[in-house]
Amino acid sequence: MSGQLDTFPRLLLDHAAHRGTRPAMREKDLGIWQTFSWQQVANEVRALACGLASLGFRRGEHLAIIGDNRPRLYWAMSAAQALGGIPVPLYQDAVAEEMAFVLSETDVRFAIVEDQEQVDKLLELHARFPALKVIIYDDPRGLRNYPKELLRHYDDVQEEGRAFERAHPEFFAEAVSQGRASDVAIMLYTSGTTGHAKGVMLTNDNLIRTGRGGIEREHLTADEEVLAYLPMAWVGDNLFSYTQGQIAGFCMSCPESSDTVPTDMREIGPTYFFAPPRVYENLLTQVSIRMQDAGWLKRWLYAKFMDVARRVGTKLLDRQPVSLLDRLLYATGDVFIYAPLRNVLGLSRIRVAYTAGEAIGPDLFRFYRSLGVNLKQLYGSTETSVFVCIQPDGQVKPDTVGTRAKDVEIRISDRGEVLVRSPGVFHSYFKNPEATREAKTAEGWFQTGDAGYFDDDGHLKIIDRAQDVGQLADGTLFAPKYLENKLKFFPWIKEAVAFGDGRPYATAFLNIDFQAVGNWAERRGIAYSGYTDLSSREEVHALALGCVEAVNRDLSRDAKLSGSQIRRFLLLHKELDADDGELTRTRKVRRRFIAERYAALVDALYSDCSSLSVEAKVKFEDGRMGTIRADVKIRDAPVSNTGSPLRAA
């Protein structure tokens, strides 16, 4: 074996040689965790690779992989890489039609899939894509009476591979030795918020160098435990489970099914964990619900000690000075509340937990950190092999994404866009040179499309999509999504729409959260007849004003954004709804559409009037149209003048 561990198959063989008996992958089968050692994995991959080769799989060819996280599908990935092929994992819940695009683009001949569900989808498409030649399935259930021409069982392919290897004993080693670091190691389709999905091609070098940088930064070892539960088609799973596992030699465990992840988390106890914010949010919601059902003593203990945690937990995690009394209190809390809670959440052994993908609410973020879970944000995308910035231990600021990762260069363009150049920046988009040219300059700078800037400590702060960032009339930076996110982190506020581009000051439409504010009103004995009525209540306006003031205070601490504090706001008389075209189906506000539809209200925000009578058309669930009439009040919000920017504590 050559000394250079610069491709995935070389890494795999190296682990098999040096830590052959150590666990590489685990899978729960029939309720019991089954472990595969590195040596076993290497053997399985070799058999599959040889089987694929005997079926005619060629160097540089694509291999579609579809299914839940299963070791056998990861082996498929390794097998393709060993043969110099390009694995293309697809989202397992995509319908056949969504897969059609990928099939048409890649002319894929080989697919390895999990079960009947995926086989059905491919067979449905086969008539249109006759290039598809072999479908290899893992779970034979329900497939007994299927036509045999296309289908092959995974075990049979491996069996063929072993026979092939007896005839060509040198084949596998030779195939691995032909691999180069610059070969494309994987192709991942980006969901594509703009237009069609694009196949991002990442080389061995992209992934391995970036993954290795992350490992060094967090001091990850071969003893880490990870749970591979995110879709295989997502760069997050690929990097944190597969790539870094293959580099550092740690073990990845596959959950029994997508429904059993919480149980599997507890059983495995990952030390290294990655999840998008909504996963953390769901976990917290479960805790809150179960706490409400607990006895009074438990509830009292929980409330008391969570107060302590909120006060000193994050400081302890960041090794800041904390009084002895607080230390004692926290240690007691750890025995009674924090440790059991971490255990229930499956976070007992966490050393590093990451989140990324979208903005995470500061309260949510602090909750986990105050429990002693080292949750950190990072920034990156598929095109950069994830790692661009990571929050460093001990310097975690909720509203930044941390400092640059190893070997990453970042530049802020004149438009305020974040440009990245790093070993991880992707090779190119598949069959789309035009998009590649748009995204990546000749010098290798990737245009992220995000607007951001560095704060005084060298932490990158992402504020918005670059195309949405504007300026107030006086040239002050205006980042609508940043304001909206800050507002939405309050439980009372469901949606927010900020205006200000080309205007003298920033303003906002707010949607109250009917459930949260409704409960709040009931507890205070405020009567209301419905959403519109509740939104027009004086008390509710005061509540919203409090939120806006808090956001303004926050903004005033930021030199760049201080000028874009919200001067006037109103509570919309109806909930923004995807049925009315005001939100996208993924609940993103369609700012321009809303501005046109409620032009009168926007004008009122930039006038002196304090109330406006409006009518709005709404579409009821049965498709009928109706109108809502209401008086919308417009409120001024005081601007915070802390003058010189303060450092957030």
Place this chain on the structure above:
Amino acid sequence: MAPAKPDRIGDILLDVSGVSLAFGGVKALHQVSFHVREREVCAIIGPNGAGKSSLLNIVNGVYQPNAGTISFAGIQRRAMSPRKAAASGIARTFQNIALFKGMSVLDNIMTGRDLKMHSSLLAQALYWGPAQKEDTEQRRKVEAIIDFLQIEAIRKTPVGRLPYGLQKRVELARALAAEPRLLLLDEPMAGMNVEEKQDMCRFILDVNDEFGVTVLLIEHDMAVVMDLADRVVVLDYGRKIADGTPEEVRENAEVIAAYLGVATEADRQALSAEAN
């Protein structure tokens, strides 16, 4: 991609011949005869009170028929008890779920394997020697069923906390745990929503296909029956009024009358008067 049906269906497994059952003066079943072939999915349909559940109860020995004979797997029998039925390879689920609410899903399914356990009670209690090995083997079989019915996530959950549709699935799992030759399902899809019904249909077909289990089921939803069954037996007021493939049964005038009622000339006039 439907499997070729005629090939898979074998000889007669259950033969019900001239069975009558009366509760005092109420005649629940009158001279009912039909048979179920090996690996067949057979549905019994009929209006409320037609005697469907009574028929199922006779097959698995809860009731003794007043007249007629039943033979299962070639052996004719007169007196039958539920235990004997179970031992001979008949398992069932119930119209009103009959699970142990306080026990976990896993334990509930384990009870289905009771008859397959051979070690003594004492050995099982002490979890010693062969009992330990046997328990492991039983657990493996149960886990295979859990995997098959995709209920891994609720393995340890007490049954009482599960939604209705899942409880039905657990009941099916328990019946399957007995490794039956004949599976009796009493309204497996009652009270389910469309999605749950589809899932259940899929599972019943898979059970039939994968394990070669013969299925005799009672169902109200005609659409489900037409999709699922190889053969349909129709009961009305304790009598068999039709027996055949779903298509044949659907065309049968007597069945239409029993299910939809017969429109008389007076009805038609009343309807047209209402419309005007």
